[in-house]
Amino acid sequence: MVIDTDSRVTIVEVAARSGVSSATVSRVINGDVHVRPATRERVLRVMHDLGYIANRQARSLAGGRTDVIGLIVPDLGTGYIGEIIRGIDIELGQTGLDLILYTTHRTASKEANYVANLAQGMVDGLVLVLPRSPADYIEALTRRRFPFVLVDHQGTGRDCPAVGANNWRGARDATEFLLQLGHTRIGIITGSMDLGCSQDRLAGYRAALQDHQLPALPELEYEGAFLQPDGYAGGSAFLDLADPPSAIFASNDVMAMGVMDAVRNRGLRIPDDISVVGFDNIPQSAVVYPPLTTVQQPLEDMGRAATQMLLRILKRPEENAGRVELPTRLVTRGSTSAPKGRAG
Amino acid sequence: MVIDTDSRVTIVEVAARSGVSSATVSRVINGDVHVRPATRERVLRVMHDLGYIANRQARSLAGGRTDVIGLIVPDLGTGYIGEIIRGIDIELGQTGLDLILYTTHRTASKEANYVANLAQGMVDGLVLVLPRSPADYIEALTRRRFPFVLVDHQGTGRDCPAVGANNWRGARDATEFLLQLGHTRIGIITGSMDLGCSQDRLAGYRAALQDHQLPALPELEYEGAFLQPDGYAGGSAFLDLADPPSAIFASNDVMAMGVMDAVRNRGLRIPDDISVVGFDNIPQSAVVYPPLTTVQQPLEDMGRAATQMLLRILKRPEENAGRVELPTRLVTRGSTSAPKGRAG
DNA sequence: GTGAAAGCGCTAACAG
DNA sequence: CTGTTAGCGCTTTCAC
Numbered sequence: 226m227v228i229d230t231d232s233r234v235t236i237v238e239v240a241a242r243s244g245v246s247s248a249t250v251s252r253v254i255n256g257d258v259h260v261r262p263a264t265r266e267r268v269l270r271v272m273h274d275l276g277y278i279a280n281r282q283a284r285s286l287a288g289g290r291t292d293v294i295g296l297i298v299p300d301l302g303t304g305y306i307g308e309i310i311r312g313i314d315i316e317l318g319q320t321g322l323d324l325i326l327y328t329t330h331r332t333a334s335k336e337a338n339y340v341a342n343l344a345q346g347m348v349d350g351l352v353l354v355l356p357r358s359p360a361d362y363i364e365a366l367t368r369r370r371f372p373f374v375l376v377d378h379q380g381t382g383r384d385c386p387a388v389g390a391n392n393w394r395g396a397r398d399a400t401e402f403l404l405q406l407g408h409t410r411i412g413i414i415t416g417s418m419d420l421g422c423s424q425d426r427l428a429g430y431r432a433a434l435q436d437h438q439l440p441a442l443p444e445l446e447y448e449g450a451f452l453q454p455d456g457y458a459g460g461s462a463f464l465d466l467a468d469p470p471s472a473i474f475a476s477n478d479v480m481a482m483g484v485m486d487a488v489r490n491r492g493l494r495i496p497d498d499i500s501v502v503g504f505d506n507i508p509q510s511a512v513v514y515p516p517l518t519t520v521q522q523p524l525e526d527m528g529r530a531a532t533q534m535l536l537r538i539l540k541r542p543e544e545n546a547g548r549v550e551l552p553t554r555l556v557t558r559g560s561t562s563a564p565k566g567r568a569g
Numbered sequence: 570m571v572i573d574t575d576s577r578v579t580i581v582e583v584a585a586r587s588g589v590s591s592a593t594v595s596r597v598i599n600g601d602v603h604v605r606p607a608t609r610e611r612v613l614r615v616m617h618d619l620g621y622i623a624n625r626q627a628r629s630l631a632g633g634r635t636d637v638i639g640l641i642v643p644d645l646g647t648g649y650i651g652e653i654i655r656g657i658d659i660e661l662g663q664t665g666l667d668l669i670l671y672t673t674h675r676t677a678s679k680e681a682n683y684v685a686n687l688a689q690g691m692v693d694g695l696v697l698v699l700p701r702s703p704a705d706y707i708e709a710l711t712r713r714r715f716p717f718v719l720v721d722h723q724g725t726g727r728d729c730p731a732v733g734a735n736n737w738r739g740a741r742d743a744t745e746f747l748l749q750l751g752h753t754r755i756g757i758i759t760g761s762m763d764l765g766c767s768q769d770r771l772a773g774y775r776a777a778l779q780d781h782q783l784p785a786l787p788e789l790e791y792e793g794a795f796l797q798p799d800g801y802a803g804g805s806a807f808l809d810l811a812d813p814p815s816a817i818f819a820s821n822d823v824m825a826m827g828v829m830d831a832v833r834n835r836g837l838r839i840p841d842d843i844s845v846v847g848f849d850n851i852p853q854s855a856v857v858y859p860p861l862t863t864v865q866q867p868l869e870d871m872g873r874a875a876t877q878m879l880l881r882i883l884k885r886p887e888e889n890a891g892r893v894e895l896p897t898r899l900v901t902r903g904s905t906s907a908p909k910g911r912a913g
Numbered sequence: 914g915t916g917a918a919a920g921c922g923c924t925a926a927c928a929g
Numbered sequence: 930c931t932g933t934t935a936g937c938g939c940t941t942t943c944a945c
Binding site: 589590591592593603604605608627629630631632690803 | 914915916917918920921922923
């Protein structure tokens with residue numbers, strides 16, 4: 226096949242040269258069964274010879290499939306999203322679908338706008354990563370039966386197709402790990418409590434304590450908002466207690482870094498004096514000193530799972546996809562050890 | 570503004586409600602000057618009230634601007650590309666342009682296909698990251714004056730708009746660093762010598778030696794192809810020499826890892842017996858043991874620069890954009906030290 | 914300044 | 930099985 230970048234070979238030209246109508250060519254393109262094999266062959270040959278390339282715009286304008294799926298992400302800043310995208314891309318590579326990427330730069334209104342824009346015929350389906358304001362459009366999309374999936378480790382998504390990480394279990398595992406090490410006073414710094422993931426992580430933490438017949442103490446629960454200063458503030462608050470915890474679980478790595486700063490600022494050592502655990506396993510957590518023990522989210526897998534789910538919806542719109550929760554994995558590194566402080 | 574996800578508000582409806590023709594609405598949308606200010610105001614208001622969203626497909630089909638730029642990347646596997654995309658995204662965020670992403674999965678034919686596809690009116694301009702077969706389409710694009718930029722650290726791009734890293738200088742700096750440490754026998758493992766970047770890196774290495782009145786010895790130059798086994802083979806070859814080098818510069822990090830394996834396999838230590846330097850600063854290089862000294866490419870900056878360049882071309886197609894070379898940065902880590910071997 | 918009308922390339926009924 | 934005929938929503942001459 227001659228790939229001619231200039232080519233303006235249209236369906237009409239292919240039709241003319243194959244001695245059929247453009248409708249038939251269209252049928253061939255779309256794999257319509259109602260075409261005599263011989264005709265199909267001939268058209269295919271001409272398309273090939275001419276280096277015909279379907280015009281995406283025209284196709285979708287006319288209301289056909291676009292073979293493109295839309296991806297809306299909050300930003301590309303952390304590398305976090307990159308992992309998810311990679312998973313999506315791997316899965317999409319198996320199919321003939323393309324990807325159009327939109328970055329909302331964390332703006333909820335842009336998000337809703339893009340959704341509206343894309344769902345208007347530009348793509349066949351939508352993957353929404355870490356949506357800010359899903360409520361704004363989920364209902365409309367659902368009503369219109371427009372295929373979409375949320376990648377939503379935050380747990381904000383209502384009852385709609387979504388994949389997320391098992392936050393509850395991740396937090397429980399992390400806390401359980403600290404308990405196994407011998408810690409009995411463990412502080413938690415939560416994320417914004419309006420997010421499902423924060424609630425789940427806190428619940429997981431409490432569940433682990435309960436498993437060990439330990440009470441959940443309000444003084445050991447500090448509400449943050451996923452930012453480093455929150456970790457610093459929370460860590461400092463814990464260390465100011467008459468009886469400070471010997472371990473601190475931060476609901477994300479960024480806050481864990483803040484905790485580490487707070488601990489060091491007090492002249493205390495990690496993990497000798499205080500153990501610290503994070504959540505997310507961002508790349509930085511492996512290279513800080515000491516390397517951070519944390520809960521890894523299966524980002525790439527989440528991307529893959531979301532894509533598979535979308536493909537399934539695209540194929541069988543009637544079945545409902547439900548929600549998938551992927552398991553997290555505890556990554557133990559140098560920021561945790563058995564308590565070595567004063568008395569046991 | 571009411572964002573209505575279902576909305577099928579078209580230019581016609583806006584026209585009707587503003588008491589003008591659709592042509593005028595189109596003019597307003599496209600910032601045509603030939604519209605009375607009062608009319609413009611009115612139309613704008615109606616568009617706003619109705620939550621009008623332009624249909625991308627129709628626009629580009631009709632031959633107008635698409636306000637989308639196409640991005641073609643080889644893959645998303647390494648995180649390497651992610652950095653570049655981030656730079657592009659940052660720069661694009663300032664404008665009203667959107668991004669459509671294509672992954673070629675390292676297939677040259679897909680690459681040419683996508684280029685043809687996108688350049689057919691789907692996007693206003695193209696950014697090609699690490700192109701495999703630019704020769705296949707550069708001429709056609711240039712002839713058609715279709716805006717595009719290569720992000721091309723490999724230096725494969727001919728004389729066309731491109732941004733790359735300064736490979737020569739990066740290699741010279743790395744070699745100079747080793748020389749400063751006191752190494753006098755330094756081996757180099759090159760990349761595929763048909764690539765401009767490999768040639769430049771080798772030249773930089775030789776230049777540094779020359780600066781110190783040291784000869785470039787053929788026995789200390791091993792040709793690889795950017796793969797780990799090449800590093801292993803090259804490193805082994807060097808260590809088999811009667812007078813092996815005390816430091817090895819690999820033309821990328823992946824080969825440097827291969828070198829490290831070879832060194833360890835000989836029972837030698839890094840950096841005590843052999844210093845190793847890489848190129849790229851891939852994430853892994855920070856976490857291997859010992860952490861790898863390497864030359865960092867300004868990936869995000871390259872993405873930004875490429876985007877700026879494309880925007881400039883979009884604005885002033887007549888000026889020619891030329892080529893930009895961005896500086897690299899030497900990242901010194903644990904894999905290098907002064908030679909401690911036998912005699913000084 | 915503004916409107917009317919002709920497509921852009923394709924799909925989707927509806928006939929045959 | 931295949932052709933005819935309308936558009937999809939927008940831009941763009943060409944008139945007025």
